[in-house]
Every structure is written in C-alpha cells, then in structure tokens.
Amino acid sequence: MQFITYELAQEIVERTMKILNRNINVMNDEGVIIGSGDSERINQLHAGALLVLKKGESVEIDSSRAVRMKGSRPGINLPIRFSNQIVGVVGITGEPEQIRNYAQLVKMAAELVLEQSFLLERVQWKQMLQSEIVNQLISEEGLNEESIKERAGFLGINLEHPRIVIVIEKSDYTEISNQKLIRSVQYEVGKTDLIGITFNNEIVILKAVAVKESKGELTPFLKRLLKVSGGKVLIGSGSLAGNIKELKSSFYQAKRAIMVGSKLLPDASFYHYEDYQLEVTLAKLAQDEEDKSAFSYYHKLLDQGKKGELIHTLEAYIREGGELNKIADSLFIHRNTLRYRLEKIRELTNKDPRNIKDLIELYMAKLLHDIS
Template identity: 60%
Template sequence: MLFLTHELAQEIVERTMKILNRNINVMNSEGIIIGSGDQTRINQLHAGALLVLKNEESIELDQVKASEMKGSRPGINLPIYFNNQPVGVIGITGEPHEIQNYAQLVKMAAELVLEQSVLLDRVQWKERLQSEIVNQLISGIQMNENGIRERLEFLGVNLSKSRVAVVLKQSTRIDFSNHKIIRALRYELSQEDLIGVTINDGIIILKNVINEIDFRSWLSLFKKWINKYDNTLVIGIGFVVDDLLNVKSSFQYAKRAIEIGQKLQPEKCFYHYEEYQLEISLSQLTSSKEMFYFYHRLIEHDKNGELIKTLEIYIEESGELNKVAERLFIHRNTLRYRLERILTITGKDPKNMKDVMELYIAKLLNDLT
C-alpha cells in the first residue's frame, strides 16, 4: 500500500513548517524527495534519507557530511513510521545543534498526519463499500447473496437482522457529495446500521430494528437531531422487514411516504409509511373523472373552495359539528347549509358513513394527482 503520496508529503511539509520556521523535506521509501518547502528539490534523490531508511535511525548532517552525500544539505533526518514500519523520512534543514530540540516534535507531527490520512482513507473506503451494498439492496437487480453476505461480514453487519429503510432528501437541492452529513449521522447509528448515498444524492439508512420500543425511541431522538442539525431535510420511513435482502419494499414505501406526505402535508418533514398506508394504497388506483365524477362536479361548483375546505375539516374532526364550525369560524346553521350543498352537488351525503368515505377517497386521489 502506498502510504506517502506527493500530496500527503506536501501536506506534512506545510503543517510542520508552521511548527518550525525551517525548510522541511519529506522523502519516500526510495529516498526521493516528494514534498519540500523548496520546490526545486522535488524528485531529487536524498542520499541521507537512504542511510536513514537502511539503518532505521536518525542522522545529523553538518556542512561537511552533507557535502559528501548526494542531494543532501545540513540538517537532521528522521525515519517516519507507520504500524512500526519505516515508510519514509522527514528532514529539517539547518545546523543540527540549532534544530535538534525540535526534531522529535516534527517527526511526531508527520506521523500523526500520516495516521490521520490512512484512517480517513479507510473510513472513506468503508463508506463507499456501504453505499455500493445499499444501492444494490434497494435497486431490485439480481443479487449475489453470498457476495453481499461476505462484504457485510467484513463490515461487521448481520444480514439476517430486521431492518427498516429511512430515506433522507433535501427539500431544496443541495450537494451531498462531501458526505459531511454521512459522517455526522454515523454518531446517531449503530454498527449494524447501513448507510449509503444514491445516484440522485439521496441518503438511505437501513436501520437495524431490535424491537418496536427501541426503534420508536431511536426515531424520537433522530427527529430531534435532524431538526437541530439540518432543517432542510425531509425524511421518509418504510416498514420493518425481517431480512436485509427484502429491504427494497421498505425503501420504496419510504419514498412514497415522502411523495404523498409532501403533497398532503407539505409543512411536515417526517413522513412515516404507517401514517399514509391508505393514501399510498389509493395512489395506486386510477384516478379519473369518470370514476369520481361527483367530486369533480364539486370542484366545478365550488369556485372559492369553501365547500371543499368544509369537507376537509369535517373529515378531520370526524363529523363533530361544533368542532367543525369552530375551526371554520362559522355558525352551525352555515355549516349545515354547506353540507346540504355538498349533498345537492355530489349526491353524496357527508352524514352517511359510506358516502363520506367515497368523498374522502375521491378528495385524496384528486390531491395526489
């Protein structure tokens, strides 16, 4: 594995030169200078670095010794270690007696930058692997179950645990490419949870569900976190499946919950499938003027929308006239008149259970198209 790249070496140089106002060189495992405060030295062979790598110990070069070694100048050169193996050399230019008090500090800073870089690479690699698995699971394409199982085992994830799909989308288009939100979300998730970014930059969480109480508790905390972290997100939640290979359906219903929820209640940001089961089922029907002609007749006659608004509140309040009149700021007699108007126009009596159900279904289908 290539630990020291030109880019990382230059980053080490820039960081360490802030600690010590001296020129810094970073050499790779072949003694080639790949990072330096003096750009003219890039890609030159540093003979002193070869000696450091060979003996795995620091060397100090004064003016005399440096003149005897190709590409070297007075200074101190120290091995850079990763996992107890020398992977390069860091050199500080200057007279050794002037800089020796800072040498170990610079070496430690370089090794810390290297460790952070490798750790970040591993984190990013795991993120990419998770996204690949998540996209494969929700795509519905033919899956290599053994291949997925092996990759999940590497991540420490059990394929057979119950899960629910949680979909996060931006209410306004914002670029997710930097994955900052993914890393922030990691603190809210367990090792058994999978998270990935879809092609259209949506975020998918395949949340492990231990039991209903545990999931409700997590969901409550998650809502608070989302509202605090980013109020431009909308979230759809599917239903629990007992096997990760079946999570595609949960994902599709989480998406539908967002689509339908935003049409019916655009002021909300959380849309749970279980709150929209009827609406999702009805949305799969064909909405036509012929099927619900009576509702379209109501629309045609209700130019100012007061009858439809009355019907909406009437349904929400389960037909309790006092509450309906109170919410509409009208007298009960005015409410009765409007209900009679709805009956006259549609032929459907809002006081009749079957008729009000037909009115409600017709209204829903109209709102969803």
C-alpha cells in the first residue's frame, strides 16, 4: 500500500522548507524521490534513502562520503514511520554537523503531515459513506435493509434506533459553502446520528431520539444548529420514524414543513412538522386540485377593503378560533365592525367563516395563495 503520494510528499517538502532554509527531499518506500525542493531530482533514486530502508535507521552523509555515493549530496536521511512501519524517507540537504539539530524536527513534521492526511481521508470516507447511506434511506424504494444496516454498522451506528429527520436548507442570503456548513453542523450531531448531503445540496440529519422525546426537547438542538449555521438557513423536522421504512416519510415531512412554514412565518427559526401538519395537508390537497379556479374567490378578498382589512380579519378569526371578543380586541375594532367584515367576506366569497366547512375552504384558499 502506498502511504505517501507525490502530492503528499510535496506538501511535506513545502511545509518544512518554510521553516528551514534547507532543501528537503521525500522518498517513497522504494527509495525514489517523489517530493523535493529541487524539481529536477523528482523520480531519481536516492542512495541515502536506500540505506535507511535497509537499516531501518537514520543515515548521515557528509561531503567525503557523498563523493563515494553516486548522485548523492551531503545531508541526513531519516525514516518516516506510520503504523509501526517505515513508509518512506525524508532527507535534509547540508553538512550533518550543521543540520543535526533540525533532523528530528523534520522527521516529526513529515510524520505529522502523514498522520493528518490519513485522518482527513478517514473523515472524508466516513462523511461520504454517511451521505450515501442517508440518501438511500430517504429516497430509495425496495431498500435492502440488511445490507444498509451492515454498512451503517461499519460506522458503529444502529439503524434500529428511532430517529427524527432534520433538514437544513440554505436560504437565498446564505453565502457559506456546503462543506463549511456541514463541518460546522457535524460538531453538534451525536455519535449515534447520521448526517449527509442530498443531491439537492440539503443537509440531512437522521437524529437518534428517545421514543417519548418531545418537540421541546429537540428545540435546543435545533437552536444550536441555527447558531453554528450563522442563522441564514431554513431548518425543518419531520415526525418520529420508528423504523428504517418511516425515514423517507419523515424526510418529506421536514421538507414540507420548511416549504409551508417559511411562507406562513418567514421570520421563524425552524419548522416542526407537527406544528404545520394541518397546513401541510391542506396545502397538498389544494395543490393537487386540478381546477385552481375553485379557490379564485379568495382573490376577491385581496381586492376589497382598506389595506387588506378583510384578509387580516380572516387571519385573526382563524388565529383566535372564532372567539369574537378576542378577534375584535386583536384587531382594535368594535364587535359590530367585526360582524360587518365577516358578513362582507360571506358576500364576496359565498363562504361564511362562522361555518366550519366554509372556514376550512377559506383557509385552504388562503394557504394556496400564501405558498404559491
């Protein structure tokens, strides 16, 4: 297995040469130079590196010894170790007496860069695997449950745990990149949670929760997500998925909560599906209605009244559950004025807000208008 690539070797060279005013060479486990401050030496065989690989220890080459070794220059060559094995060699050009104090520092720097690269690759691999699993769970039909459970097991995650799907969408004002956003969010998710990016660049969290966990207990987590995201995102949560098959439904519930909630309450921070279940259901029914003109009577309310007073009255009537005193107080009008407005709504739309069936139809018409 090749631990040190040409790109990684050159990164080691550039990092160490910024600190030391000396040429640095990095050789692979066959003694071939794959990184150097002298580009002409790339792909040359390094005699000092071959000695290091053979002996398993550092090798110093002074001027007199360099003359006897073809193609060699004075310097110190040290083994690069990773996972208890020698995976390459790093060399510093110069007289050993002058550079001996720096040799171990260069070796440590090379091994640190290698370790960081390995850890980064593992993190990236884990992130890619999580995204793949998340996308399969929320989108695929006929899912092979045993196969995906096994893959999640590689990450130490039990998919049998009840979960709530959380969707994070970037708003039109968000400038943060997806990678930076997901890195910020990752610090907040738990070890048993799954996080991924969909093909539409949404961040999806399959959050493991207790069966009896309430919306209030989830809210602090959503607030933390909002904070680390910089506040310029839309966050929605679906209902509890008790098994793998229910995750897809929870995902679409979270998306619909964002779609409807952001239109009805654009200043809200996040949207729980259970808070918008009625609105989501009615909006879907309204959108599925082929004859959109069936709700055209709502536009008559938009065209009537000063500053949309009839619309505000209908909204207050819905919000206050039809209690006339509360409605009048919230609108700062007399009850007689309120009765006049309700009668005006009935005349214009042929729908009486005081009739529950008519009120539902008015609300559907309002929702269709608001989310369009």
